[in-house]
Amino acid sequence: MAQRGGSAVLPDNPFQDPALLPPRPGPESAALDAYNPFESGAPPPPYQAPAAAPQPPRRASPTEPRNYGSYGTQVPGRGARPPREGLGEQAEAPALALPPSQASAAAATAELLKRQEELNRKAEELDRRERELQNAALGGTATRLNNWPPLPAFCPVKPCFYQDIPVEIPADFQKTVSTMYYLWMASTIALFLNFLSSLAWFCVEPSSGSGFGLSILWALLYTPCSFVCWYRPMYKAFRSDSSFNFFVFFFVFFAQNVMYVLQAIGIPNWGFSGWILSLIALQKNTAVAVMMILVSLSFTGVAVLGIIMLKKIHSLYRRTGASFQKAQEEFAAGVFSNQAVRNAAANAAAGAATNAFRAP
Template sequence: MSKPNPFDDPSNPFEDPSITSALTSHREEPAYQLETDPIHANSSSFAASTDDFSGATLKQFSAPEVDPFSSSDSPYQQSSTVSTPTPGALSGNREEELLRKERELEQRERDLEQRQQTITRQGRLPNNFPPCFPFIYLDINVEIPPQHQGVMNWLYREWLLFEITLVMNFIAILCVLFSHPPSVTSAPTDMGVALTEMFTHTAASFFLWYRPVYNAYMKDVSLYFFLYFVFNGFHILYTFYMAVGIPSTGGAGLILLVTLFSDGYILSGIFTLLATICWLVMGVMAIFLFKKTYDQYKAAGHTWKETKTDAYVHLGRSPTARNIAVQGAGAYASANRR
């Protein structure tokens, strides 16, 4: 049998014996075999044991579509929103704080209107202060809110104690003048100053710090609190200054007390001792109430900026200020026309 010519061009190249033998050798089992991976074996067994999902579509098992540009919360944004506060949250907290202050202000206005309506229903109440010559109406139980009536009552007692101290101081100086101690040469001057202070300081203390703090607690206005702090601060300094008892200042204080007891003027010394005690007690009481009022002023949220705003508002409501503003505007307009 003749061998086939390898240079012949058969019609089917895969019928070549060399190619056929090569293909047949590749179908045989290889001489080497890899070790079975237990992880792949388990996964293959799990895949074999599961149901047939050939009927399901790809959309049913695909991950949910997430728009990276959407504003809605996503699983990738959840951790960042929880850990870091956004500007919107900060602005929301600020709005809540402003709303809370607005509600408190509205509540104060309603309380004040209710008290005014109560007074209106009762008619215009007659003036009741001071009792000797009433020219103004004052009633802590009616005009002051209940939560501030306790402090206001103590402030009224402070003012009364100041009047008692002025009277006691004048009596002590008058006793010194009548006793004529040789070491006290300023008794006439002290008596004149003490008499003048008894009247002038009574009116000044009422209009400069007692009436402002009364209006402050009644109307809850920052400007009235500021006036009280300023003038009551000077009042405290004046109290301890008088308690020293410097000659020719009208003060029955420590210096005059030591001089009288050293010279043996017991009666004048006793009145001077009482006046000195009144000065010191009233000074300590004034400091305590000043601190208490300041704490309530800060707790109410008042600030120096609010005080300036209240001052501008009250200045604008003043008829004199309005007339000055109108005249100034007219002068400015006429100058521009020229």
């Protein structure tokens, strides 16, 4: 063991922890060794704390997991920056926010998913319509139950017609057929209002009983007959491009437009509360006259729309290449394909032949 300056120093050992070695002598230890408390007048040297030994850098063990987390998850002292004080949750907000490019990409993805769902719904609807059309072409009746008029289930009377404009009518003519359907509904409502105004006029003028009775007849007669006589032929004409149904529609709907004009005119005792009867009622009762004027406006609007639609459908008919000869062929084919007509013709021919053989 070596002696240096009155203090023992262990030999240097490279395998020993430097933190466990005693401090090396320095100026402070030399001054302390030279101090003699028995000498008078010599003040003790000032006390100085020994310098702390430098801490060696800590090396991570190979088996210790390393932390590759974000800024907020790293542990201070292991290469991570300590969190700033006073910011709280706001310091972590930038780490959670998405960049503008990623946000726009997420929005575009959500929009594409939404459009894909809409396209899937439209594809399912088209498949359903195609199946219904195929069943109708093959004569299937399982999916083509009558749905018009829409009556409740408890009603003993069942629907008489099958009507589905988006399924049966081509896309180019769906708007025209829908407009004609609304025209029929408007004329029905106008006839009902005409019945109410005729009743009010009958209460003011008892001598107008015939007009009130005719208003009831027109409401009960025109509502079903107009649907069967001109709306259904028009519907079937656009559904199957039938020239015969087009001719039936033009003939009946022209007469219907004439009746619309007569309804708007309002001849007394004809059962129509038109303009003439409204002006007469204006001299006797203002409230009844106002009601009749509203009905007259309804009749006028229906008449104008009916004339416009008649011209429009006629122009569509001329562009389809239909003709009167084609209508005659369709009529003949429809008559001879009817089983009842063929049975009647066969019975008539058989009776004629029997009478011919019995004749002397």
